[in-house]
Amino acid sequence: MRWLSDRTVERLRAAGSEIDLTHTRYRLIEPIGRGGMGTVYLVEDPALDRRVALKVLDLPDAGGELTARLIQEARVLARLEHPGIVPVHDVGELEDGRVFYTMKFVRGDRLDRWVRSGVSLRQRLVVFRRLCEAVAFAHAQRVLHRDLKPQNIMVGAFGEVLVMDWGVAKILRNLDEEPTLRMTPEASPESLSARSPGASPQTRHGTVLGTPGYMPPEQARGESAQLDERADVYALGAVLAFLLGGRAAAEMGARSASKPRWGRGVPRALRAVAEMAMRAEPAERYRGADELAAEVDRFLEGRPVMAHPESILLRAGRFLWKHRIAVILLLVYAIVRALVLLAERP
Amino acid sequence: MDETTRMPRTGSPFPPTRASVVQGVRSDDPETRKRAYTTLVESYWRPVYTYVRLQWRRDAEQAQDLTQEFLARVVEKEFLGTYEPGRSRLRTFVRTCLDRLVQNADRDARRLKRGGGFEIRSLDFGSVEGELSRLDPPDPNQGEAFFEREWIRGFFGSVVEELRLECEESGKQIHFQLFERYDLEEAGATYESLARDFELSSNDVTNRLAYARRTFRRIALERLRTLTGDEAEFRAEARTLLGVDVS
Numbered sequence: 001m002r003w004l005s006d007r008t009v010e011r012l013r014a015a016g017s018e019i020d021l022t023h024t025r026y027r028l029i030e031p032i033g034r035g036g037m038g039t040v041y042l043v044e045d046p047a048l049d050r051r052v053a054l055k056v057l058d059l060p061d062a063g064g065e066l067t068a069r070l071i072q073e074a075r076v077l078a079r080l081e082h083p084g085i086v087p088v089h090d091v092g093e094l095e096d097g098r099v100f101y102t103m104k105f106v107r108g109d110r111l112d113r114w115v116r117s118g119v120s121l122r123q124r125l126v127v128f129r130r131l132c133e134a135v136a137f138a139h140a141q142r143v144l145h146r147d148l149k150p151q152n153i154m155v156g157a158f159g160e161v162l163v164m165d166w167g168v169a170k171i172l173r174n175l176d177e178e179p180t181l182r183m184t185p186e187a188s189p190e191s192l193s194a195r196s197p198g199a200s201p202q203t204r205h206g207t208v209l210g211t212p213g214y215m216p217p218e219q220a221r222g223e224s225a226q227l228d229e230r231a232d233v234y235a236l237g238a239v240l241a242f243l244l245g246g247r248a249a250a251e252m253g254a255r256s257a258s259k260p261r262w263g264r265g266v267p268r269a270l271r272a273v274a275e276m277a278m279r280a281e282p283a284e285r286y287r288g289a290d291e292l293a294a295e296v297d298r299f300l301e302g303r304p305v306m307a308h309p310e311s312i313l314l315r316a317g318r319f320l321w322k323h324r325i326a327v328i329l330l331l332v333y334a335i336v337r338a339l340v341l342l343a344e345r346p
Numbered sequence: 347m348d349e350t351t352r353m354p355r356t357g358s359p360f361p362p363t364r365a366s367v368v369q370g371v372r373s374d375d376p377e378t379r380k381r382a383y384t385t386l387v388e389s390y391w392r393p394v395y396t397y398v399r400l401q402w403r404r405d406a407e408q409a410q411d412l413t414q415e416f417l418a419r420v421v422e423k424e425f426l427g428t429y430e431p432g433r434s435r436l437r438t439f440v441r442t443c444l445d446r447l448v449q450n451a452d453r454d455a456r457r458l459k460r461g462g463g464f465e466i467r468s469l470d471f472g473s474v475e476g477e478l479s480r481l482d483p484p485d486p487n488q489g490e491a492f493f494e495r496e497w498i499r500g501f502f503g504s505v506v507e508e509l510r511l512e513c514e515e516s517g518k519q520i521h522f523q524l525f526e527r528y529d530l531e532e533a534g535a536t537y538e539s540l541a542r543d544f545e546l547s548s549n550d551v552t553n554r555l556a557y558a559r560r561t562f563r564r565i566a567l568e569r570l571r572t573l574t575g576d577e578a579e580f581r582a583e584a585r586t587l588l589g590v591d592v593s
Contacts, residue, residue, distance in 0.1 A: 001392075001503045003477045006495075008530055012502050015529045016563045017589035022556040 019056055023095050026054060026102070037066055037167045042105060045089075052089055056100035067099050069167060074101035076143055076169045084134025086154075086162050106162050112150035115243060123159065124243045125270075125296055130161040132236060132293035138163075139229045139288055142172040146227065148235035149214040150242055170227060214238045217280050229289070230282040236292055237277025237285070244270055269299055272308035368436065368575045371426045382572075383421050389504065389573055391417060391469050393496035394444055396477075401484050401492050402448050410471050416447050431575030435583070441493045498587060501573075505566045506530065512561060520544060524551060525558035563588065 004012070019041065021028050026043040029051065033040040038057045045052050055073075057066050077088035090102045109117070115124065131153060138145060145152075145166060152165040216234035218226055241260040260278070262271055273295045279285045286292045295305045302322055304310050310318065320327050370382025394416055398409040419425060429439050484492040513522035524544065527535045537555075541548045567584060574580040 001473075001500075001507050002530075003480070004499055004503050004506070004530070005480070006499075009499055009502050011529050012506070012562070013588060015525075015559045016566055016587075018559060020556045020560055022553050027552070 019098075020095055021054075024092055024100075026052075037069065043102070045102070051105045052102045053105045054100050054102045056094065057098045070099050070101065072171075073167045073169065076166045076171070077101075077103065080138055080141055080143060080166075082134055082137045084130055084161050084163055085138065085166075086164055106154045106156070106164070108154045108156040108160075108162070110151055111153040111155055111239070112242070114155040115150070121244075122300070125300055127155055127159060127161055128236075128240055128243055129293055129296050129300075130159075131163065131239065132289045132296070134161060134163045135232055135236060136289035136293065138169075139232065139290075144170040144172060144227060144229065145232050145235070146170055146219065147211055147214070148232055148239060149211050150239060153239070170224070172228065216278075216282070218282065228282070230285045230287065233277050233285045233287075233289060233292055234279075234282075236289060237274045240270070240274040240277065240292075240296075244274065267299070269305045269308040273299070273305055276307035366574055366576070366580075367572055368426055368429060368431060370572075385572055386420060386426075387417050389501065389569075390420075390440060390497070392474055392500040392503075393493060394440075395469075395471060395474050396481070396496045397441070397444065397489075397493045398448060399474075399478060400481060401486075401489050404448075406471065406475060408451075410469075412448055412451060413469070413471075416444055419447070429575065431579060435579055436573065436575045437494060437497055438490065441490060444493075445489070501569070501587070502566075505562060505569060508565050508569075509558065509562050512565070513558070518554075518557070520546075521554045521558045521561075524554050525562065528555055529559070 018028060019039075021043065025047050026045055029042040029044055031039055032042045032053065038055050041054045041056070042051055043054045044050075055070070057070055071091065074088050074091045077086065081087065086103050086106055088101055088103045091099070092101070093099050108114075111127070114127075119127075131148075135145060135148065143166075145163065146168045147165060148163070152163065154162040154164055156162070212220070214235045216231050219231050219234075238260075244266045245260065245263050260271075260274065273292070276295075277285055277292055286295070295307060298305050302318070304315070304318065367382040367386050370378050370385070373379050373382070391413060395409055395413040398404050398412050399406065402409075402412075404412060425443060429436065434442075509525070510522050513519055524540055527540060527543075528537075535543075537548050537551050540546070540551045544551070546554075566588060570583050570587065571580050574583050
């Protein structure tokens, strides 16, 4: 028996776990990420001479539930054509029966890493604003993400935002028109349909999907049937809290509905926005991601936010600050005028 | 078309359930028991010897005696009867028993090579001696990690050997040679250089390498299943060794 060096053992381990793309048009480059459901590889598409990301289940799925979920994810992505949502290119099946899909290879940083690169509060809020836009678009298409967290959000070199990993997304109502899938030759529509009966796996009531600290209480209780857009609003609130605190919401005490613990220097109005998004009662949260985005807009424009009612004094102060140049000019005018009047008095 | 592309679809890259050695040694059938013990001995003698030589710093003769005695006890005393799958990994259990044996060795000067009716085949200690110089001296406090590393080295070595035999028997020597060049040799060949050297197209290299790796993984998982105590341990080991989740 031959003796194997440590390096050879490592190469063999890697070789043993590699996916077999023999009968697809793709060539494997390297694994680039791993999620709860599968692994994402960087592959080359020689036909189009480009690199794409290929997501595949880690194991053949005897029960078919994970396969159906992966196909559902691809279909959700195909439906959500938006600059803030990673576009899907192709769906297929490996020789061993595992279903895969390919999508745009996103270059950039995950939000949790990006935030550590010394970005300003305004930059964070602009990115958050774009995130809200993408989620609001998905909501308009009746799709909930259900697992929004910094690890599922990519930020590109120019501040563009891409929402990733729609593996546990929920379609709020059945669609009259099923999106058409483009298939590789080895993955016929029949074979995928057979593996994905109904093409829309429903999460059983009582099943908990999501990430602690980012999922709302109703999702943590497994009340999947009751979830609506406000579940994602909660997660967006947790992401905002993360962006403001730089730490995971879960670490900040937001495991359930409790308020995050804030560090110093976080503007009260923004705290209030995040806390309102993360209210335990869905009815007390923003109704949608667009409403939350509008709040951030108000803050960025120096206007009061709905979540943080201000006293008359604060409002007056904000008014004066906003119109400070006019106020200063008026004051100067008044002082000069007063001096002139005093000087003219006999 | 390359012959690998005509292979029937298996539906799964993972092996069917095979009896583990733990079940095998408890079988009423003498042949099954013998097979299980043989598998155990084949899989463990190298890491056991290396571990005794380097971790316990015994000389070659002492290490050979202790290895022979340990393996004899495995067979004779049916020590796996006390092993409880689920409480620890089989590998950890074996290592713990080995530590105990070596600790007691000084008190028990009498060495008997026993076999309990099974013949322990001649073990090529000389070949292992030649390999010891290539290993870094182990950390005295990292016995578990050292034993695991050596076990994994031996495990992959035996899988490669089985792959070679299987490729030869099925007339796929080129497949193995490509695998050998690309995945075993340190220099790190490229698909293009292999295509040139073997006078194949890049596509053929890709397909044949994929076949060899697929077979390598199948053999590894089959062997792993026999060398683990239960399904949970099998899954955990498959993930540790190959980074794969098995259903």
